[in-house]
Amino acid sequence: MVFAVLLVALFIKLPTVFIDKDDNIFIKFSSFLIILSIAITFYLPKEFYELNTILKPLQFYIFLVAFIISLSFLIDINYRLKKFRFFTLLSVPVISQILIIINTPYPKIDVFDILQNASSAVVQGINPYTITFNQIYENITPDYFTYMPFSFLMNIPARTLLGDVRFTSVVSLLITSFIIYKIGEKQNMKEDSYQNTVLLFMYHPLATLIVGEAWLDPILVALFSLFGYLFLTYKNKYWAYFTLALAFGVKQNMFLILPFLIKLKPFNFQKLILAYIPVIAVILFFLFLSPKDFIADTVKEPILRKTRFDALTFHSFIHNIYPSVQIPKGFFLLPIIFLPILLFKQGKKISSFYLTFAIWFLCSLILFREAFLNQYYFVSSLLILSLSFGSLRSKVRKIEKYH
């Protein structure tokens, strides 16, 4: 909660302490952060691993190798070695994510089960919204597929070719990294600066776990980063909007991004509508296939399910202190009040778009009925995207002008 408030404050007024004229402070400070992030990955929960194979300790040792290599950030090395360090460090999280997929072939989490089975079912011509999945949790009948159709459609290649939907997440993380790299090059940022941003993104201490538990957020982040890239690169904004439409096609709550697009210049309402049409058409196809099941799974279930007091939310906070206090059901609508304020402050640039949405989404998560690690991971990834698309630099220019 405090962090959410901090973000809002940062958004309004960036302290002069953080002025960084040419990325030098960012490059040096982020080097420290990368080393510390890798050190924190040593504390990954080991209970998650299902198979007691050699891969389990290997997971730890490859991070140890990454840690040792990362210590070279403390000294000056030549360009070729820097390049080698970057690609070696980049490969470690990817290897770690592949290892976790191999070593946890069937994680006991409903997200994995429903995605895995829905992706194979749809290839066999079965409607995922009518399936009853495997029983994972006691007393819960798994007859729900709560995500939108593109969640399983996008996972079909990984499920069919590699047998596991989680490979889509691995590829998604690589796509995001590639875009952060490319956008850094395009903006004439210093190479060290965008390389470090990529590493900060890849060494999020929970990235391996997010992939291991098959959360969809790496895919959403990849779509958001593609949006930024296409928006900046191509005059025709159709494909950029289309990526956001796909994000909505994956998860319902991604429709929340729409108000934030209006201030992002140039805004093309016609193209936006056109981009959403094919995605909505696919959604409608599944709706018409079995309206009752589709509405029950994607609308009723998310709205009517009970408040989770094990979630990382304000509700859980209050419930843990005063279990008898009942928070009004309309409480989660509170973020709507902040929306106009944030939209008013939002800049015209893409970095501001990411930052504003991240802040608002974070506030909404805290006040919502449930929010777990994957959603907070999504917010932190948006912050990294905001950084890589130049938020700090634009703020610095603003401050310099002011002074």
Place this chain on the structure above:
Amino acid sequence: MKSTINLYLFLYSLLQLGYIFSFGVYALNGILILLFCLLIWFAFFFKSNLFDKNFDFSPQLNLYFLLNFSVIFSLFLIKPTLQQGGIPFRPPNFADVYLIIMALSAVSLFLGIFLPFFSKRTTVFLLLLSISTILRLLFIYVSPYPRMDTYDIIRLGSLGLIRGENPYQMTFIPISEPNYKGVEPNYFSYTPGILTFSVPAILLFKDQRIFFAIANIITSILLYLIIKRNKKIPNTYSLTLPLIFLFNPSSYFIILRGWTDPAVILFLTLIATSLVFNKFKNSVLILLAIVATTKQTLVFIPLFFLSYLQKGLRALFIVGILSGFIVAPFVIWSPKDFLQDTVLFHFKNPVRHEALMINNLYYFLSGSDIPPIILISIIVITGVFILKKQKRKTEEIYLSMGLWYFTFFLFNTKQAFVNYYYFISSLILLYIALKISNSTLSEE
């Protein structure tokens, strides 16, 4: 100069990751991080030119980051701290006090994060200082009688001395906690210097931990004064570093268990203050004698002042005489008991395989201990090299002391726990404070 401060702030952060999560108990991830910390520190110390110019940005950002790092991890570690073994007795209103602790920690997190935004930063600093004091006292309140030998022997030993009994002849109350099964508590394993402050502390507060909590607060104020001495730098330095010290994520655990390290750090900071302000220089020798006789491991401390103090050998001799005055009465009182408790007890003590030290890394890989002669040789050889390399500056005393004690603890033959690494972390901060104080850095 900026680069050095940044590098040591980074080293401090990394060191924290090595021991705070495991509460100083052996863990593979922790020991590897500590080992690399030591190697990096050696590299900084002996090959500083390799790093000197690489991180020459304003340390304000790093200080701000580290303050937040500390308050966030402090908040995270409150529950695990209270769940650690050895606190069987709770006050009836524990749940309410726990809530107050959490609320105050959340407020400190808020204030810490927003420190750069406030115009009256000194007020926020004082507020955080007060919260930190209250938190320490609350931790003592919720753990009225921790079942731990350190707490017991210092308290009962001091009370015994007040009654005229010799602490080295006393048998303490057996502790029923699993760690102490089969241990006969007939040892007062500290050297007598500890009684010079534990007896007044118990007379004044009835619980020595209150003195340790106050010691933390005084240390932070001294750190503030040391940095504030340099008029050329912004107040971010003097306001954040003492708070980083106070919000060390394991400091509540240290206070709760009643380890003596906060007092030792206070005395070392008092010495530093006396040296930088060039006042009460004679008290340095008295304080050095108290520190050197507080714990057996601290007997080497005066060696690091050898090259700094004028007429070093003479000063060392005076410290020796003063230490003799502190120790001699107990040796004369009962030589056999004194020798038994302060020397033989430690030799007979088995290697603690749950301790956070290199020997246990080897032990868990091979099933046997590293021969002590190898470990002792490493400690001695590094000691010689560090002392040889030590420059004649106040801050260098604490830098070389920290580096050598880090080596000593990590390569210890018997034990090294959370308080040992807390001691090292505090020395790093003390070094940074002195470095800032003595620098010609100008940054507005």
